[in-house]
Amino acid sequence: MTALALTAFTATSAIGRGVEATLDALLAQRSGLAPCAFETVELDTCVGEVAGVDAAPLPRTLEAYECRNNRLALLGLRADGFSEAVEAAAARYGRARLGVWLGTSTSGILETELAYRRRDGATGALPADFNYRGAHNTYSLAAFVRAALALEGPAVVISSACSSSAKVFASARRAIAARVVDAAVVGGVDSLCLTTLYGFHSLQLVARTPCRPFDAARDGISIGEAAAFALLEPAPSSLDAAAVLLLGSGESSDAWHMSAPHPEGRGAQAAMSGALATAQLTAADIDYLNFHGTGTAGNDAAEAHAVAAVLGTAVPGSSTKGATGHTLGAAGALEAVICALALRHGLMPGGVNTRTVDPKLGVNYLRENRRAPLKHVMSNSFGFGGSNCSLIFGRAG
Amino acid sequence: MSSLTAWIDGVGLLGPGLADWPEAAAVLAGRAPWRAQPTVLRPLECLPPAERRRTGQVVRLALGVGLEALARAGVDASTLATVFSSSGGDGENCHSICEVLASEDRQISPTRFHNSVHNAAAGYWGIATGATAPSNALCAFDGSFAEGMLEALTQVAIDETAVLLIAYDAAYPEPMRSVRPIPDAFGVALLVSPTARSGSLARITAALAATPAERLADAGLEALRGAIPAARSLPLLRRLARGEPGAVVIDYLENLSLALEVAQCP
Numbered sequence: 001m002t003a004l005a006l007t008a009f010t011a012t013s014a015i016g017r018g019v020e021a022t023l024d025a026l027l028a029q030r031s032g033l034a035p036c037a038f039e040t041v042e043l044d045t046c047v048g049e050v051a052g053v054d055a056a057p058l059p060r061t062l063e064a065y066e067c068r069n070n071r072l073a074l075l076g077l078r079a080d081g082f083s084e085a086v087e088a089a090a091a092r093y094g095r096a097r098l099g100v101w102l103g104t105s106t107s108g109i110l111e112t113e114l115a116y117r118r119r120d121g122a123t124g125a126l127p128a129d130f131n132y133r134g135a136h137n138t139y140s141l142a143a144f145v146r147a148a149l150a151l152e153g154p155a156v157v158i159s160s161a162c163s164s165s166a167k168v169f170a171s172a173r174r175a176i177a178a179r180v181v182d183a184a185v186v187g188g189v190d191s192l193c194l195t196t197l198y199g200f201h202s203l204q205l206v207a208r209t210p211c212r213p214f215d216a217a218r219d220g221i222s223i224g225e226a227a228a229f230a231l232l233e234p235a236p237s238s239l240d241a242a243a244v245l246l247l248g249s250g251e252s253s254d255a256w257h258m259s260a261p262h263p264e265g266r267g268a269q270a271a272m273s274g275a276l277a278t279a280q281l282t283a284a285d286i287d288y289l290n291f292h293g294t295g296t297a298g299n300d301a302a303e304a305h306a307v308a309a310v311l312g313t314a315v316p317g318s319s320t321k322g323a324t325g326h327t328l329g330a331a332g333a334l335e336a337v338i339c340a341l342a343l344r345h346g347l348m349p350g351g352v353n354t355r356t357v358d359p360k361l362g363v364n365y366l367r368e369n370r371r372a373p374l375k376h377v378m379s380n381s382f383g384f385g386g387s388n389c390s391l392i393f394g395r396a397g
Numbered sequence: 398m399s400s401l402t403a404w405i406d407g408v409g410l411l412g413p414g415l416a417d418w419p420e421a422a423a424v425l426a427g428r429a430p431w432r433a434q435p436t437v438l439r440p441l442e443c444l445p446p447a448e449r450r451r452t453g454q455v456v457r458l459a460l461g462v463g464l465e466a467l468a469r470a471g472v473d474a475s476t477l478a479t480v481f482s483s484s485g486g487d488g489e490n491c492h493s494i495c496e497v498l499a500s501e502d503r504q505i506s507p508t509r510f511h512n513s514v515h516n517a518a519a520g521y522w523g524i525a526t527g528a529t530a531p532s533n534a535l536c537a538f539d540g541s542f543a544e545g546m547l548e549a550l551t552q553v554a555i556d557e558t559a560v561l562l563i564a565y566d567a568a569y570p571e572p573m574r575s576v577r578p579i580p581d582a583f584g585v586a587l588l589v590s591p592t593a594r595s596g597s598l599a600r601i602t603a604a605l606a607a608t609p610a611e612r613l614a615d616a617g618l619e620a621l622r623g624a625i626p627a628a629r630s631l632p633l634l635r636r637l638a639r640g641e642p643g644a645v646v647i648d649y650l651e652n653l654s655l656a657l658e659v660a661q662c663p
Contacts, residue, residue, distance in 0.1 A: 096605075096653075105514065112491075116499035125572050132576040137484065138515055138536035146650075154605065155650060156544045159515030160534045167533065171548060174555040179399040180547065180605070194498045199510030251531035255523035258451075259511040267529060274531075384511055385520025387532065 001278045003245040003394070004173055005235040008085035010076060011337040013226035013324045014048030018079035023341050026349040029369060031323045033210040033222050033353075038192050039110075043201055046210045048224025048325025049192060050075070065144035067108030067135035069191040073145060076189065076227025085231055086149050089183050099181035100155035101172040102142045103164025103188035105329030105383075107157070108135030110193035141189050153181050159329065161383030162292075163251075164188060165228070166332025169391050170249035172232050187229030188333035196223055196328060203259060211295035211326070213319035213351055214304070214365045216358040221294045224325020228333035230340070241397030244340040247376065248281065250274025254386025260298055261382060265306025268292075268380065271388040272310040275378060279392045283311045285376050286392070288348045290335045291363075292380040293319020294326050303380065304361035311378075318351035318366040332381040336391060339377045343395045346373050400604040400658075401550035404597040406559070407470030408637065409462035409586035412436055412628060413621060417465060424618075425631070425638035431617050436582040443525040451508045452521055455487040458584040459518035459565040460525060466561060466586035470596060474526035477588075478552060480562045481519045482535040482545030484626040485577060487512055488569035518565070530558075541566070542585070542630045543649035546657075549589050550603050559590035564627040583625040585634065598637055599659050606656035610648040633657055 010018060014032025015025035025032065033046040053072050058065060062074075077083045090098055108131075115130045134140050142155040154175070158167045165188020172184035200206045200221060207220035235245060252270035256262040276282060289311065292303055307317070320338050321327075327334050342348060350368040357365045376394045408418045414434040415421040423429040439461040441449055459481060467474050485491075490512045497505045511517070516534030523532065537544035542564040549562040565584035569577055593600070611632040613619040621628045629648045636645050636659045649655045 109491075112495055113498050116495040119499075119572060123572075126576060130576060132573070133538065137538055137577075138486065139484070139538040139541075143538065152652065154544070154547060154653070155537065156548070157536045158533060159536055160519065160532075161514040161516060170531075171533065171551075174551045175547075178401060178551045178554045180401070180551055194503065195494055195505075195510070195513060198498060198503050198505050199494075199507075199513065202505050202507045202510055251533075253519070253523040253529050253532045255527050255529045257524070258517070258520050259507070270529060383516070384514045385516040385534075386523050387516055387519065387534070 001173060001248065002177060003235050003247050004176060004232045006230045006244045006246060006340055007233050008082050009230040009337050009340050010080035010082040011228040011334050012050060012076045012079055013327060013334055014050055014224050015323050017075065019341060023345065025323060026347065029350055029352050031210055031352045033325055041194065041197050043197055044208050045206045046222045047192060048222060050225055062148055065134040065140060067111045069106060069108045069141060069189055070144045072191050072225060072227045073141060073189040074148060076229055077148060082229055083149060086185055089231060090151060093182040095150060095152040097153055097182040098151045099153045099172065099175055099184045100142050100146045100151060101168035101184055101186045102145060103158050103168050103329050103332060104141045104190055105159060105161050105164055106190050106193050106196060107138045107140055109195050110191065111135045113194045160387040161385060162328050162331055163381045163383035163387040163389040164329040164332060166381035166389035166391055167251060169246055170251055170389060173246060173249060176234065183233040185229060186232055188330035189227040190327050190329035191225045205296050207295060210353045211322055212353045213293035213295040213321055214300050214357055214361055215354045216356045218295045218297060218300060220296050222325040224327040226324060226327035226330040226334045228330055228337045230336060239396035242344050243396035244343050245394045245396060247394045248275040248279025248392035250278065250390045252388045256386050259384050261302040263302055265302040267386055267388040268303055268306035268382055269310050271390040275390040275392045281376060281392065286311055286315055286378050287374045288342055288377045289315050289317030290339055290379040291317050291319040292382045293321055295321060300361060304363045308362055313362050314364055316348055316364045316366050316370065318349055320349055322351050322353035332389065335379045339379050339393045342377055343374050343393060346371055400602045401554050402600065402602045403550050403553040403589040403591060404593045405587055405599050405601060406590050406594055406597050407466040407588035409465030411458060411462050412583035413581045418469065422638035425635040431615055433617055444521065448524055453487045453490050453512060455565065455567045456518050456521045458567055458582050459563050460522055462584035462586040463522060463561055463563045466588045470588050472588060475528050476530060477528055478530040478558055478560045479519060479522060479532040480545050480549045480560055482541045482564045484536060484538055484541045484566050486515045487517060488567060488573055492570050492573055539626045540649040541626045543647050543655040546603060546655060553589055553591050557591050559588065562587045562589060564630060566625050566627045580624050583627045585627055585630045599661060602658040604656050606646060606654050607652060608646050608654055610646050610654055
């Protein structure tokens with residue numbers, strides 16, 4: 001594939017608002033996970049909550065999209081001058097030539113959960129202020145971002161659970177290659193809600209203490225929330241050495257189970273191999289791997305198996321979910337931005353919370369930060385329904 | 398934009414008064430009248446019984462039309478990439494979860510939870526067919542069918558591979574039905590590929606446009622088109638059913654539509 005440049009990128013999660021705060025937290029190996037005090041949730045678990053989301057209502061011009069998920073999206077768009085970078089791109093290409101590809105698993109489902117507590121006692125009707133289109137519908141995130149950025153091109157939400165906002169990079173790069181659009185806003189936004197907290201709890205996949213990916217005693221995920229965005233454009237002929245490129249993407253399906261990965265990571269292997277093939281790279285070219293690394297026994301074992309088969313056991317890697325929590329539909333985009341920071345600053349972020357790396361997993365898991373020039377990094381994202389996506393990012397020079 | 402071209406090799410369809418593609422084609426070609434009748438979902442025999450028990454109506458709808466399109470084209474599912482597109486996914490399941498979460502006991506069932514993902518139909522498709530190729534799960538509200546077309550045709554162009562598009566929507570139960578009044582289930586599957594085959598139905602070329610979508614003359618069918626996002630496909634299907642070359646515009650986003658040029662096979 002032809003490389004695309006990430007000409008702007010931003011991330012807002014439990015470890016910070018914007019890339020500077022995110023980088024500081026990674027450098028300090030600080031976790032944003034804390035005991036869950038979200039809404040009325042009574043679960044003994046930790047979450048990665050973004051501070052200040054509820055205190056930041058949408059401006060009146062965008063109130064048709066009011067919900068926690070879109071508030072978080074707006075916090076994300078306002079960080080790091082991202083909206084301004086999109087505006088400049090819109091001026092260059094035209095508003096109809098910029099597309100929007102975003103991932104979410106939750107959309108504004110929280111507002112629906114709360115509305116169901118306020119149903120009419122006699123008729124069962126939802127309260128009159130319930131907003132299906134702007135809050136509940138899966139597309140509401142892309143509709144909101146398209147409106148907030150005043151774009152007029154195609155827009156879509158990809159919702160394939162925890163691979164959602166990795167897959168947006170693959171779809172957007174195809175659309176740019178086919179000249180459906182000239183450039184694309186990609187990203188992911190997922191927000192805390194009762195469905196995911198109680199849902200993962202029902203599957204007994206939620207850890208009590210902050211999640212410990214790849215630890216011998218790992219016992220589940222910690223759920224987080226995040227908004228992360230990137231602006232994808234064709235790479236200009238001369239690039240700054242620190243420019244970050246999307247080099248490859250690979251997608252696959254497990255065809256195995258709805259909520260458990262293939263035990264040997266069959267689909268994960270295909271996704272990683274596909275990413276290497278589109279990037280025209282080999283396993284030896286990958287300097288750092290951002291694992292999907294959710295922290296459940298089965299997920300980490302399947303991923304380790306797949307990584308050993310495709311990349312070998314030596315490639316240094318870590319999961320940043322010990323810091324941010326598993327941000328589900330936003331994880332792919334959040335970890336893409338972390339990969340961009342890794343490339344730009346020569347930083348392999350050590351995985352926090354993990355005390356004893358499970359020797360059975362046979363991976364080179366980094367618990368401490370390591371500084372080294374990085375040329376190519378890979379990020380893995382795997383989701384329910386057996387949906388897999390691997391992305392490769394690189395430095396221009 | 399530059400236009401996207403593909404061949405349509407197979408169609409599957411199920412909706413109110415439209416029991417399958419041949420029946421729908423007869424109605425759309427004007428050879429038979431459309432009669433308002435509830436959508437009757439097909440039994441799902443492709444899943445193991447244990448998995449079948451876990452699936453909702455929406456999964457039966459999506460898998461049913463997908464399998465129909467492939468059967469008509471004589472194509473094996475196991476190596477085929479798929480694009481699933483739906484406005485609301487499984488509304489019954491969503492309602493059930495929200496009811497439990499609003500009750501004293503918030504313990505939702507694990508099956509309900511894994512069925513709540515928007516890509517549930519894609520997941521069951523993989524389990525049913527063994528297809529390990531990439532699969533996408535999209536939503537663009539009322540424009541979900543056009544968005545699915547755009548994604549499928551882009552994959553055909555760039556990945557040079559055949560893609561099965563499955564667009565589907567079903568009714569919510571109350572109280573969601575009142576705020577999103579989708580009257581009944583409608584699913585459509587189109588097998589699109591980069592090269593013509595002996596059984597190809599038509600060649601289509603797509604481009605973004607700003608012109609309004611084509612309407613249907615039949616008031617009943619036009620009401621379906623307006624009420625069910627996946628039924629926004631009907632003007633295209635009508636042209637395929639008639640074997641009529643020409644241009645057709647379908648709904649996508651506000652002020653943005655998808656213009657399709659349909660050409661007959663040589």
